[in-house]
Amino acid sequence: MRDVFQQELHEVQERLVEIAELVAASMKNATTAFGDVNVELAEQVIEEDARIDELALSLDELAIQILARQQPVARDLRIVVSALRMSASLERMGDMAEHIAQLARYRFPERVVAKGLRGTFRKMGELDVEIVGKLVELLRTQNLTFAEEIRDIDDKIDELHVSVFDKVLSEKWSGSIGDTVDATLASRYHERFADHAVSIARKVKYLSTGEWAPDISATKKSAE
Template structure:
């Protein structure tokens, strides 16, 4: 019985990793579509999000079944509850990648972002892809260095997010109102994406150490 349960827990972990891998692919493709106005790629991100939603539901059903059949306690119980929450964060990350792809589709064949913000958005989107990559690795390995990386990259993303808002408020901002909306939304989507990554990192950290805060090297 106990061995069976460990196998179930592992399969829950595998399902989480699978979703994380799809989320990584989604944000990577959303990033490329944002930078190249590749509407077919954007469509793919939008279509594929249904798969993430489906897998989240499947994971949640599995977790509830585990709770019902096995009645886990202590750390096993916390692992199952954390899996439920992490699947919800990953699902939201998928939604946010889809939202970016939807901006691309809306503005096609134009690029969503004005020239003046493209370089910093490229860094921000690259950082979001890194967050997803670190989250995926964290779920696969439970190596908390990946959790620290997520927190560190999130700080960088927050900096660009604040800078985007400053740029829009500056006197030399001359983009159209719809472009201002797009910059606001794209920046917010990427910032939220990273926030959810931090939320997953905190949950894995808690499961491994009993402490909520990932350790961030000061280097």
């Protein structure tokens, strides 16, 4: 029974990695579509999000079956419950990538990002791709160094998020109203994407060390 359970946990872990890899590919394509005015790539991201949703649902089903069949307690139980939550966060990360792609598609053939913000969004996109890459590694290896790196990358993304508003509200901003709306939404999507990565990293860390930091700071700062 114990062996079956370990096997099932391993399967859960593999599926989390698989979903995270799809989210990583999705964010990479979304940022390219967003920066390079590539509507085909944007449509691909939008289409492929359904696959992420499907895999997340199916992982939830597996986790519920494990709870029913194995009746885990203590740390084992927390691992399975955490998997349910991580799957929800990964699903939302996929949605954020999709939203970024939708902005690109909506604006096509124009660029989404107005002059003056292109460098900022390019950097934000790169950092989001980097953070989900670290997340894949964290889920695969359970090496907590990646959790620290995720925290650090998130700090940089938060700084860029604040800087987007500083730029948009400065006298130098020459973007249209549409540019302002898009920049506001895009910045929030990029920032929320990273928040979810931090939230998952926190859960992995908790399962490994037992030190629980409630998932609150990540949601608080998303208010700017």
